Amino acid sequence: MATETNNLGYTDIHDDVVRSIVKTGPKYYIALATAGGTTLLCFFFPWFYQLYYGIGAAGINHPGVWGTYLASFIFWIGLSHSGTLLSCVLHLTNSTWRKAMYRSAEAMTLFSLVVAATYVMVHVGRPWFIHWAVPYPNQMELWPNFRSPLMFDVMAIGTYITGSTIFIYMGTIPDFAAVRDRTTGWRNTMYTLLSLGWRGTDKEWHRLHWAYTFLAVLIIPLAVSVHSIVSWDFAMSVVPGLHQTIFAPYFVVGAIYSGTAGIVTVMFVLRKSMGFEQYITKLHFDNLGKLLLVLSLIWTYINGVELFTAWYSGTSEEYEALGYKLFGFYAPLYWEMILFCAVAPMLMFSTRFRTSFVPMLILSIAINIGMYTERFLIIATSLSRQYLPDAWGVYVPSLVEISIMVGSFALFTTLFLVFVKIFPSVSMYEVKETMATPTMEPLAPATGIPA
Amino acid sequence: MPNIERREFLKLIGAGSVGVGAGFMLRESAKHPTEYLIPHVVAPEDFSSGIATWYNSVCSMCPAGCGISVRTREGLAKKIEGNPLHPVNQGRLCALGQAGLQVLYNPDRLTEPLRQTAERGSTSFEKITWDEGLDQVGERLDLLRAAGRGNRVALLSQGVRGHLAQLFESFMQQMGSERLLHYDFNHPHTLYAANQRFFGEDRLPYYDLQNTRLLLSFGADYLATWISPVHHSLGFGESRQGRPDIRGKFIQIEPRMSISGAAADEWIAARPGTEGFLALGLAHHIVAEGNYQGADRADWVTALADYSPSQVAEQTGLPVTTIVRLADMFVDIDPSLAIGGGAAANHSNGVDTLVAVNVLNYLVGNIGREGGLVFNPEPSGPVSRRRQASYLSMLELAEAARQGEIDVLILNSTNPVFTLPAAAEFRQALAEIPLIVSLSSFLDETTALADLILPSHTYLESWGDDFPEPGVGFSVGAVSQPVVSPLYNTRATGDIILALAQRIGASNAMPWNSMEEFLKDGWRQIYERGDAQTLAQGFDAFWISVLRAGVWGETTRRNTEFTLERSVIAGIGVQTPEFSGSEEEYPFILHPYLSPNFHDGRGANLPWMQELPDPMTSVVYGSWVEINPVTAEQLGFTEGDLVEIQSPHGTVRAPVFIFPAIMPDVIAMPIGQGHHEYGRYAKDRGVNPIEILSPQIEPVTGSLASSATRVKLVATGRRVKLVKTSGMSRDLGRDIVQTTGPTGVEVSSARPNSIPITEVTS
Amino acid sequence: MSLFSRFMDSWRKYRKPGYYDEFDYHWTMAIDLDKCTGCEACVTACQAENNIPVVGEKEMARGREMQWIRIERYWEGEFPDIKLRFIPMMCQHCDAAPCETVCPVGATYHNQDGLNAQIYNRCIGTRACAVYCPYEVRYFNYYDHHWDSPLDKQLNPDVTVRGKGVMEKCTFCIQRIRQAKDLAKDDGRRRVRDGEVQPACVQSCPSKALVFGDRKDPDSQVFKSMHDPRNYRVLEELNTDSSVFYLKKVDA
């Protein structure tokens, strides 16, 4: 496959990437300060206020006991897909275009998961006892309830975080070593530790690839199962609108969809801000655009199915839930979601659109706004209209919730900004693999990293 | 030891750990799940409940006089339940009765004697001692008494019965004043008057709901606010599903559906104020059909001539078929019972209407029999109905004040400034009284105008007794004893009166040192009426047994013979109801009803009651105006629109509530909110519809015809959020409240039907 | 028994809602809708007995009521042929309770008396149980409640005051059940007598619409009531196997 990196040499890559780690301009600090400050102000302060006052700081009520916190949780879990998952799939299918972007994509996975996990803490009424949801032997002989879909969730996400962390870390070892060799002082010490004594021998490369491929195979079903299980938090209930057999595939597709859109956004930003124009190219946008388009179609289809089955059931409960979704209090949000996630993505049928950076950025953001809305609506519309009409009610997010939602993006950005200073955000060795170099051997570049 | 390499060693360690871990998990999960899942969270087992002390007493939250048992722990009252031995409520209690604890522990109680330091109504008070307060009043009273001007002293109390009422009586007699009034907004003056006219006695009969098979209620919300709601609810339950193979039928006639209307099998909206016509229409049909064969039949034919179903249909707006059907049903179902009250009794023709209701009972022979209307014997202890103030007597009091004829007004837990219409100008009249003393426990609107506050205990801290009226066919007395020691520097009302008696030099006539002493003295007389067996045990044992049981009864019932005077029959007839305000200018009739939660407003300072959804609308914390959906649509109103309700005598503002069961030209508002004082929970919340009532009078009793005010609605263009708990009050075919047809009415097992009372004398 | 069959046996029981093959008692409520007047005495009784806080107007406006028993109201028809039907709704103590399976920490579980018990100090506040409960009778403590002094003097010492972040709901007045059992034990009886346990709502109900007891005792009031031909259970189609039986209102 032709790439646009052909005019680069190994040294250029190293220079570019190491520069992105070592050389820190004022812009970075401004960005970090802004993101960090916003995180503190919009995420942590309101959260501490909520911890102090009680979760009544959120807008949740009876019957709307779940709200944006859970919606955000699912959103972030969703966003976490396609990072690692996409990377794995593309790795296994040997797509070379993945290589320039996959590390940031994986980092996205990791940080989305971290934000999602944080949201669990924000969501529960007594986060100081959150460890009770983890099975560990204890003197009180108290165990979590393994029948609970929430418990499945804890397990699934725990595994997913662990898997993703190992995956991204392992894939970065050669690059840590490369940076190690080009840095001094504390950085050198840090990268020495991180690179675990990587020397770049044949055997090491061989083992790395073997393990990497093994993990890639392992993570794909895991990613699928994680979002299936997340969907069961809802689908295992009997609440009309939540109790849907199609939820598992729906959530998985939705997750990959929003995750892929997220990658487009992140790539755009990286490309501009880190000067990676040469690594992240039109080709990437084109390919991701095609993927997004397919996902959008599947997502739209499942939405149709959901509406149809509700209508077909003919029960007052499902019917009311359906009507409420389409025409009730939250209807404007519903139609916004349809516009952003089903209609607008049709633009990507055009190659010109797919290869235009700014329009793709806007669309990718729109898709994620739509996907956030989707998660919110699943919860809000269903809880508002359950079996006993007397208990109907509406839920409206409070300022604290909205602020924490905004803050969570800042938290994500902060984590990402820290990441780019520690991790080589483009996989150097894999980019090199794509370059026409006479010394290149299959699977293992013999010489490791030039001194 | 075999030669194990480092790697092998690590592998073994790894495998070993996994094995041990898996084994552990397997072992754990092989236990009985309950053992390993939740051993330390089994709440009930490691909980040990404490031992409570129960005191029987009397509920004072409304005039029904239910018996209560109060659970106390470590000297604090924890829960009020019904006294199972008390025949009025048989262990049951209404929501307001439950909330009595929040009277006791209300954070806004008056805790010590106070003197107003700035102008009246400023509510700036200074603390004083009891002696200062009592001396100040005592000196004033003593001077007046000595000067023979005792009549310049007025004592205005809420309706109280029993020995406290007697104490008031003696005290005012000692003062030489006739100005002793008991005032309750909703005292059923018209009912007393109607019974007086019909039965010739100033006493209410017992309405035997429990044994009736058909109840025809003309406006009486007997399940929520009328006379004795808990007792009626018991009767309702028994009548409905307490007897094998018999299910009582309930029909409610009223312009706006009340709780009793909702419970009824049939709800009929007759034009407001025409309930009496309807009753006579039924009577006409009963007589015309030959279903009445008494000797005075001819008199009845004459008396009812103008009330044929077709004439009545015109007046009431009901179809003739309905009238005929009701009449036939009333005859066919036996025993049947007709009662009247509520809005039907609060029109200018209230007494006529209630007499007409009695006519029905008379014609089908319901009088003096089980399942009908049973005469009560005279209560065994003091009652105060002679002192019960009508609207006119309150106006007279106000007029006397304006004329400068009153020097001292003593208020006891009554709040006329709140419960009288603005048109009565009672507040302004109070300004003319030089000294106002309030014995209330709370700073209500009237007490806020007092110069001196000598706060009483709440009923849970004081001695007292009650002789419920109406009784339950036999006489019942109940003693109210303190269930906790007083929380604050307050005194029992009786003790305050006795202290004042001492200061006016009436100690000889009123020699008691405390209310408790006076009470025991009174009960000694009841004891002495007892039979040999009772007397044999001695008074102390008798007294203890009454305190233990909380209630005492005389089992004899009244003779049920009754003959109707011919003159009464000749006087039967209903006047056309009069409304104030012209129909053109004021198109709606205002239907103010007692809130089941707040009664006449006295419950508004109780947080539990504020937060208890109104049964019919589910609204909490506020006022609203109920409008028929069609009317609302015509006027362009939706729920939450703030409207002005204007009567010829004032304006209040309230949000609209679309109420499906109200006549199109009637609007309804609950009474109870709209306090300007009365503590943090009541203050500045909602509006008081009494304020705008026209001073329309029922001429026989002089009581306020509170349902006879016309109003108009004016949009304000503003909206407010009506706080309510119901999301959607239609079940959308989900069959949540399931029903079964009238045939095959199976009845749950019969339950013991006896009323437990302590049988003391005969 | 082999380890495997023991495991399978546990698994079967574990899958079984409530775990129990047999309850010690099987506490049951019967509600006669033909008697219920909608008076809400039960609501205040429950509030008083169970230390249920008053949340205030602002919180009520936000839909944060706490009362464990509510009276639902449903209008039928239009003026003048209109009816209003009331139905008391509290935790139905489902023997196959959806709320129990979803709680990740087992803070709500079925006890040996057939009660759906709520363990406040184990609850971490996920509110999943409230979502899963189709009767919507679970109420959440959004913050620490406050009793204006001295209203706190009323608090029932036999019942916990719940702190923020904890779910709560009708317990069938478990403290009263406990008390009755203690009494029975003190009296040397093995079992509690019928009528000895009266939850606060049942105790107060002025029309005696509520009946409570042990359905394992065929002579009990509640056994008779629940076998009344008028009996039905709300949302029976969801197979929650609830322990609250309603007796149909008679439409005559």
Ligand SMILES: Nc1nc2c(c(=O)[nH]1)N[C@H]1C(S)=C(S)[C@@H](COP(=O)(O)OP(=O)(O)OC[C@H]3O[C@@H](n4cnc5c(=O)[nH]c(N)nc54)[C@H](O)[C@@H]3O)O[C@H]1N2
């Ligand atoms: N009215 C009254 N009050 C008293 C006394 C009295 O006689 N009368 N006695 C006083 C005296 S002497 C004492 S010692 C205290 C005792 O008072 P507490 O210390 O309160 O004693 P318990 O109620 O026995 O136990 C407290 C809780 O610990 C839990 N528990 C049991 N095992 C464990 C464990 O391994 N870990 C943890 N974390 N929790 C566990 C139990 O389930 C229980 O809920 O009471 C004092 N208070």
Ligand code: SF4
């Ligand atoms: S009816 Fe009146 S006396 Fe009886 S419990 Fe209710 S408030 Fe108290």
Ligand code: SF4
């Ligand atoms: S107390 Fe009884 S009658 Fe009143 S609402 Fe509750 S269940 Fe119904």
Ligand code: SF4
């Ligand atoms: S009614 Fe709701 S809370 Fe109660 S046991 Fe059933 S599912 Fe659980």
Ligand code: SF4
């Ligand atoms: S809120 Fe509490 S009881 Fe409910 S599921 Fe969560 S932890 Fe369990």
Ligand code: SF4
């Ligand atoms: S059984 Fe107890 S906890 Fe349940 S609603 Fe009745 S009073 Fe409340």
